[in-house]
Amino acid sequence: MDRRKFLKKSSLASSLFFVPSFVKAFEEVTSSYLGYKRLVIIQLSGGNDGLNTVIPFRNDLYYKERPTLAIPKKSIIKLNEDIGLHPSLTPLKRLYDEGYLSIINNVGYPNPVRSHFRSMDIWQTATDSDKYMQSGWLGRYLDHYGKHPHSAIEIDESLSLAMKGEVINAIATQNPKSFYNLSKDPYFKNIHNHQNDAHLSEHNLGYLYKSMIAAESSAKYIYETSKTISTSKEYPNNSFGKQLKTTAQFINSGINTKVFYGSLNGFDTHVNQLNAQKRLLKNYADCMGTFVQDLKDNGTFKDTLILTFSEFGRRVKQNASIGTDHGTANNVFIIGEHLKKQGLYNNMASLSDLDDNGDLKFEIDFRTIYATVLNKWLEVDDEKILNKSFKQLDFI
Amino acid sequence: MKTKHVQHLYWRIGFGILPTELEKLSKKNKKAVVNGLINASKTITPLKLDTSELDDLLSGSYEKTRENIKKVQTISRQKTKELNVAWVDRLAGTKELLREKMTLFWANHFVCEDNNYVYSQQFHNTLRTHALGNFKDFVMAISKEAAMTKYLNTKQNRKQKPNENFARELMELFTLGVGHYTEDDIKESARAFTGYSHNLQGGFVFRKRQHDESIKTFFGRSGNFNGDDIVNIILENKQCAKFICRKMYRYFVNDIIDENHVNEMADVFYADYNIENIMRYMMLSDWFYDEKNIGTKIKSPIEFLVGIKKIVPVNFKNPKQLLYIQKLLGQILLNPPNVAGWKGGRNWIDSNTIVMRLKLPSLILNNAYISKAKKGTSDIVAETKKQMFKKKFEKRFKTESNWSYFNDQFKNVDISNLENYMLACTMGETASVYLESLSKVSKQEHCVQLMSLPEYQMC
Numbered sequence: 072m073d074r075r076k077f078l079k080k081s082s083l084a085s086s087l088f089f090v091p092s093f094v095k096a097f098e099e100v101t102s103s104y105l106g107y108k109r110l111v112i113i114q115l116s117g118g119n120d121g122l123n124t125v126i127p128f129r130n131d132l133y134y135k136e137r138p139t140l141a142i143p144k145k146s147i148i149k150l151n152e153d154i155g156l157h158p159s160l161t162p163l164k165r166l167y168d169e170g171y172l173s174i175i176n177n178v179g180y181p182n183p184v185r186s187h188f189r190s191m192d193i194w195q196t197a198t199d200s201d202k203y204m205q206s207g208w209l210g211r212y213l214d215h216y217g218k219h220p221h222s223a224i225e226i227d228e229s230l231s232l233a234m235k236g237e238v239i240n241a242i243a244t245q246n247p248k249s250f251y252n253l254s255k256d257p258y259f260k261n262i263h264n265h266q267n268d269a270h271l272s273e274h275n276l277g278y279l280y281k282s283m284i285a286a287e288s289s290a291k292y293i294y295e296t297s298k299t300i301s302t303s304k305e306y307p308n309n310s311f312g313k314q315l316k317t318t319a320q321f322i323n324s325g326i327n328t329k330v331f332y333g334s335l336n337g338f339d340t341h342v343n344q345l346n347a348q349k350r351l352l353k354n355y356a357d358c359m360g361t362f363v364q365d366l367k368d369n370g371t372f373k374d375t376l377i378l379t380f381s382e383f384g385r386r387v388k389q390n391a392s393i394g395t396d397h398g399t400a401n402n403v404f405i406i407g408e409h410l411k412k413q414g415l416y417n418n419m420a421s422l423s424d425l426d427d428n429g430d431l432k433f434e435i436d437f438r439t440i441y442a443t444v445l446n447k448w449l450e451v452d453d454e455k456i457l458n459k460s461f462k463q464l465d466f467i
Numbered sequence: 468m469k470t471k472h473v474q475h476l477y478w479r480i481g482f483g484i485l486p487t488e489l490e491k492l493s494k495k496n497k498k499a500v501v502n503g504l505i506n507a508s509k510t511i512t513p514l515k516l517d518t519s520e521l522d523d524l525l526s527g528s529y530e531k532t533r534e535n536i537k538k539v540q541t542i543s544r545q546k547t548k549e550l551n552v553a554w555v556d557r558l559a560g561t562k563e564l565l566r567e568k569m570t571l572f573w574a575n576h577f578v579c580e581d582n583n584y585v586y587s588q589q590f591h592n593t594l595r596t597h598a599l600g601n602f603k604d605f606v607m608a609i610s611k612e613a614a615m616t617k618y619l620n621t622k623q624n625r626k627q628k629p630n631e632n633f634a635r636e637l638m639e640l641f642t643l644g645v646g647h648y649t650e651d652d653i654k655e656s657a658r659a660f661t662g663y664s665h666n667l668q669g670g671f672v673f674r675k676r677q678h679d680e681s682i683k684t685f686f687g688r689s690g691n692f693n694g695d696d697i698v699n700i701i702l703e704n705k706q707c708a709k710f711i712c713r714k715m716y717r718y719f720v721n722d723i724i725d726e727n728h729v730n731e732m733a734d735v736f737y738a739d740y741n742i743e744n745i746m747r748y749m750m751l752s753d754w755f756y757d758e759k760n761i762g763t764k765i766k767s768p769i770e771f772l773v774g775i776k777k778i779v780p781v782n783f784k785n786p787k788q789l790l791y792i793q794k795l796l797g798q799i800l801l802n803p804p805n806v807a808g809w810k811g812g813r814n815w816i817d818s819n820t821i822v823m824r825l826k827l828p829s830l831i832l833n834n835a836y837i838s839k840a841k842k843g844t845s846d847i848v849a850e851t852k853k854q855m856f857k858k859k860f861e862k863r864f865k866t867e868s869n870w871s872y873f874n875d876q877f878k879n880v881d882i883s884n885l886e887n888y889m890l891a892c893t894m895g896e897t898a899s900v901y902l903e904s905l906s907k908v909s910k911q912e913h914c915v916q917l918m919s920l921p922e923y924q925m926c
Contacts, residue, residue, distance in 0.1 A: 192805050201635065203807045205814075220818045229794055230817060232804060240817030254822045256829075258837045258919060262898035275722070275765050276892060278813055279821065279921040286818035342533070392533055 108448055109322055111331045111377040112209070112233070115355070117338030118187065119381035120348060121401035124160070125174055125419065129153040132387075132422040140344060140389040154419060159353035162360025163404075170413040171363065172406055173466045175440060177420040179400035179433025183383065187339070187397075190382040195233035197438050197457055208441055209330050210236030211456045212449070216329075217241075221289040223330035224321065226314040234332055241330070242289055245317070251294035254287045293326065300324040304365040307357050311335045315362040323369040329449065338381060344394040355379075363406065376448050376467065377406040380437065387422055388429055399426070400433035403440060405466055412466045439464050468497050472756045478891055478926040479719045479764075480504060480750065481564040482773040485876050486888055501750045505743060508566035508599060513592040514557055516549055521585050525667045543584035550588060551793075551800045552786045558769070559776040565746065569598035571769065572718055573605075575808040577641060580801060581614035586669045587801065590614040602711065602740035606641065606698050613665035619806065621663040626679040631657040634697075636806055642701050644710040648686075655683040659692040708737035712745065719749060721760050722812045728754050762892030765815055766926045768796035771824060774926075775918065778876075778889070779832050780869040788864060792831075795823045821921075828918035832868045835860050837919050838912040839905060846908045870911050877914075882907050889917045892925045 123140070126147055127133050134141045147155035148164045156164055166172040182200045184190045189200075196204040206214075213223050214236035223241035225234050234241035244250040263280055300323050306312035314333040321328060335355055340347050359377070366372035384401030400420055420431040442461035445453035454460045470493045477484035484492075492500050521542055529535065561567045573594045581587040590612045597605035609615055610633070616622040619633035634657035638648045662678030665671055683692045686700055701707055712732035716724060731752075736745040749755055766774065772792065775781065783789045793799040797820050798809055809815075829837045835856035840846035880888055894902070898920055907913045917923060 188805065201631070203640075203805055205804075205807055205810050229797065230819065235814075235817070242818045244819070250819075250822070253826045256826070256837055256919075258839055258916070259825060261839075261901045262895070262920060264897055264901070275763055275813065276895070276921060276925055279765065279816065279924055280895070282816050282818065282821045283825065283921055286822050289818050290822065 107374055108450075109329055109331065109371075109375045110444060110449060111318060111322075111333070111375060113355075113359075113377065113379040114191075114231075114332070114334040115338050115351075115379065115381040116187075116191070116334050116336045117340070117381070118190075118383045118385055118397055119338040119351075119401065120340060120344060120395050121381070121384035122387060123344070123348060124157050124352065125176065125402050126155050126157065127153060127419050127422065128155050130422055136388045136422070138389070139393055140395070150415065154415065157348070157352050159349050160356045162356040165360065166363060166406060167414060170410065171408060172404060173410045173412055173414065173416050175403045175405065175416040175435060175464075175466065176418065177400045177431060177434040178380075178403045178437050178440065179383070179431070180436055180438070181433075183399040183430070183433070185383065185397040185399075185428075187382060192232060194380060194382050194437060195231060197441055205232075205235075206237045207231065207233035207235050208456060209233050209332065210240060212236075212330065212445065212451065213239045213241055215455055216449070216451050218327070219289060219292075220285055221293055221326070221328055223332070224293070224328050225332040226317050227332075227334065231332060231334075234330075241332070242286075242293070244290075244293065245314075247290070247294040247297050247317075251290045254290040259283065259287065293321075296326045297321050297324045302365055304361050304368075306361050307354060309354060311354055312358045312361075315358045316365075319362055319365040319369075322366060322371050322375060340385070341390065341394040341396060342392040344389075359406070373408045375407065376444065377404075378440070378444065379404040379406070384431060386429055387425060387431065398428075399430040403437070405440075407467065410466060416464075416466050435464070436461065440466075443467065468493055468495060468500050469756075471761065472497070473500060474888075474891065475756060475761045476500065476504075476750060477564075478770075478774075480568055482558060482568075482770055483777050483926075485777065486880050487876065489888070497751060501747060504565045504750070505599075505747060508563045508569075510563060511566065511596055512561075512563060513595060514550070514553060515588060515592070516546055516553065518546065518585055518588065521546070521583075522668075525585060529667055539584075540582050543582055543587070546584040547587065547801055548786065548790060550584075550591070551802075552783075552789055554591075554800055555769070555773060555776070555789060558773045559780075566595065566598050569742070569746070570595045572715070573598055574800075575803070575811075576714065577605075577609045577615075578803045578806050578808040579609075579612070579614050579618045580803060581617055583614075583617075583669075586612070586614040586617070586665075589669050591801070597742075599743040599746065600741075602736075602742055603698060603702050605742070606637075606702070607695050609641070610637070610660065610694055610698065611663065611671040613669040613671070616663050616665055621660050622665070624657060624661050624663065625677040626658075626661050629654070629657045629661060629679070633657070633660055633663075637697075638701065640807060642698075642707045642710065643704065644706070644713075647704070647706050647710075652685055655685045656692075656697045658683050659685070659697045660694045663694060702740060705733065705737050708740070709733040712736050715745070715749065718811070720755060721763060725754070728752070762890070762925050764926050765812060766924055767809070767811060767815060768793060768798035768820075768824075769800060770926060771796070771827075771924065775828055775832070778914070778918075779873045781831055782867045783831075784865040784867065788866075791863075792823075792827070796820055796827075824924055825919055825921065828923070829915050830860060830864050831866045832870075832918075833911070833915045837915055838908050840908055842904055842906050844906055846906065846912065849908070849912070873914065874910060877910060880910075882910050882913055885910060885913055886917055889914065890920070890922045890925075892922055894920065894922050898922065 123142055126142055128144050128147050146158045149155040180200055184200050193200050195207045197208040198204045209223055217239055220242045223234055225241055225243040227243050228245055230240060230243045263284060297320050300320050302319055306316040318331045337351055366375055380403050381401050383398055385395035385398040390396050426432055438457055439461045442453040442457055443464045445451050445456055447467050473489055473492045474484060524539060558567055579590055593608055593612055597608055619636055620630045621633040624630040631653050635653050639645050658679040662674040664674050680691055682689050712729050716729050735748045797815055829835050834853040836853045838846045
């Protein structure tokens with residue numbers, strides 16, 4: 072053990088002799104290891120081609136509509152006699168075999184919008200497609216159930232709409248250390264040393280002071296909690312790998328955060344889709360495989376649920392540039408240890424019964440998935456957050 | 468006019484005011500100051516970049532190939548970034564202050580964006596042209612903008628297959644507000660806007676064959692209405708004047724609405740829907756200068772940034788970093804979150820943005836350094852710290868700040884009096900006591916100290 076590590080450990084040990092910190096430490100242990108459930112959301116931005124991700128390889132229409140874009144039968148990773156995964160998804164197949172993956176097919180919403188921004192908004196705010204909302208579903212979760220801003224963390228430089236509530240916003244940070252560094256100038260501490268909370272609540276200026284104090288304490292808390300843990304796992308060396316590595320570090324450190332949000336970009340494959348999607352899906356699956364293993368090694372996987380979505384799927388018929396255009400329904404991946412319905416949750420969409428644009432007709436409203444996750448996993452009142460009652464599914 | 472009131476007016480109608488002009492205007496009465504602002508904005512100076520490359524592409528022989536589309540998009544992305552930077556410079560340096568502030572206001576009312584730069588630049592300047600004009604003309608012009616027909620799908624709105632998107636937002640967000648129309652009103656008015664489209668160069672085109680000529684029943688009236696008829700009928704409803712005045716009040720006066728004041732404004736606005744008149748009315752009212760309205764609003768990120776630039780001109784060596792800062796602060800010009808725009812007020816503030824806001828002035832003006840030398844001492848660590856921070860932060864924020872301009876502008880201001888020029892509200896007690904305990908090493912260091920206070924976020 073080197074000197075620095077020794078000091079760190081011994082100072083931690085000595086703090087246990089003081090009752091208050093001991094109690095605090097104990098609380099954190101209970102909250103983080105005994106059924107403290109966490110949700111990780113992964114957004115595949117740009118509209119992942121779901122039909123080349125989870126593939127109906129027995130369906131002739133699939134090969135007919137995609138003469139140069141379909142994945143050849145022989146290279147598909149078969150899940151059963153009809154359906155298989157894209158060849159880049161080997162790590163996902165492993166999760167599937169272990170019963171840690173549930174694939175929900177044909178997820179969308181009524182009156183689909185094919186604009187990236189708008190459709191992403193709809194997924195993030197969980198509204199009807201003709202309504203606009205300025206808060207996100209996870210932000211509203213924070214409003215009602217979050218204790219601090221750091222109850223939800225996005226591993227990015229700035230916050231997505233999904234993570235903005237009506238009153239509380241989550242925290243965005245790529246690097247807890249630099250966030251902490253920005254906030255810790257002693258100058259800021261000194262200008263509010265003696266402000267008491269009552270005085271701070273009412274006016275806008277008080278609100279700024281309050282936000283500043285909360286931010287300082289969150290930045291410090293996140294940094295100091297997460298720095299105690301380092302991972303030995305080798306993540307792919309790219310920004311998505313780093314995001315998941317940081318997320319695992321947070322989770323394994325026992326941080327008091329319920330929701331994490333990360334994203335992988337580049338799925339808008341209008342042109343020469345094959346190589347681009349191959350690379351993206353490989354990165355997604357490799358990172359996810361490492362991430363799950365990292366959590367498992369630290370005993371936190373059993374209390375983590377990972378949901379992956381994209382703002383829309385793509386058109387069934389390929390376009391003239393060996394790519395695909397914006398479509399509608401898509402698959403959602405749920406990864407976790409306690410899945411009630413493992414593997415394929417439902418059948419794939421019909422490729423013959425399409426809408427006027429030649430797009431899939433959705434079967435499962437994405438908000439029923441949110442409602443289920445909120446209600447059954449985070450154990451909160453989903454209706455309060457989604458402003459509407461949705462059917463519960465039984466994947467968890 | 469009281470110095471404090473001039474400052475207030477210039478924060479809300481502009482981005483702050485420098486000492487010399489403040490002295491000058493304080494000697495005038497309110498009417499003269501307000502007239503001065505209005506007269507300076509009688510002219511309209513469009514903000515345009517060189518678009519010849521795009522214009523050539525979009526000329527008569529344009530073929531809609533994937534390659535061409537991509538080319539237009541690539542150039543447009545680049546140009547949009549350039550316009551963002553040019554707009555920030557415009558806001559900091561304009562003589563047409565009221566018009567520019569109004570343009571910024573309307574850009575968050577008639578929210579729109581487009582991936583064809585020619586259309587988005589044209590839309591942007593339509594906002595500027597009508598910013599102080601007649602609201603009815605404004606709405607009609609907006610409904611015919613190429614970018615808008617694309618953004619809210621009026622372009623896809625055809626007789627056989629109406630698209631309600633524009634009709635809905637026209638009422639919900641642009642004129643009446645939610646709850647003041649029925650779903651049937653939306654369906655019927657959508658039919659009136661059928662046939663709206665544009666040509667390649669961005670001009671309005673009315674496709675008669677796609678227009679629904681049959682009778683529509685809208686707000687209890689029936690007729691073969693077109694889009695302009697619908698706008699006329701909507702504006703006859705006083706709710707429209709109220710809705711717009713509410714939004715103005717919230718933006719220029721206070722987050723907390725005083726219904727009496729809004730009703731007063733709505734009476735004035737409803738008479739002729741003249742935007743200049745309603746702004747004049749607001750600026751001349753006594754209540755605009757009420758104590759509860761001064762220094763109580765949270766600056767938008769752009770107000771904050773431009774305000775800094777006005778005091779200490781600062782340039783980003785890499786213009787991308789200016790956009791990056793806007794991203795970190797939560798408001799990228801020309802890139803609204805959605806058609807509802809930015810919510811504003813306290814919604815600007817979260818843990819990330821507050822930390823960024825407090826640190827930003829020192830980051831871009833002073834190598835991230837905020838002086839903490841005790842009273843009676845000189846700041847001996849300043850230079851070494853600055854060198855250290857410079858290395859650390861330069862990759863993210865490479866700027867040139869013109870402190871000699873600041874020193875010149877503030878040469879007649881005593882250092883102990885600087886806060887009265889920089890802060891719109893009274894300093895909190897703890898902050899005040901703490902700053903009193905520090906040495907005022909130089910005007911520059913003191914300026915950075917003041918800008919690093921939460922109080923500096925207020926206007």
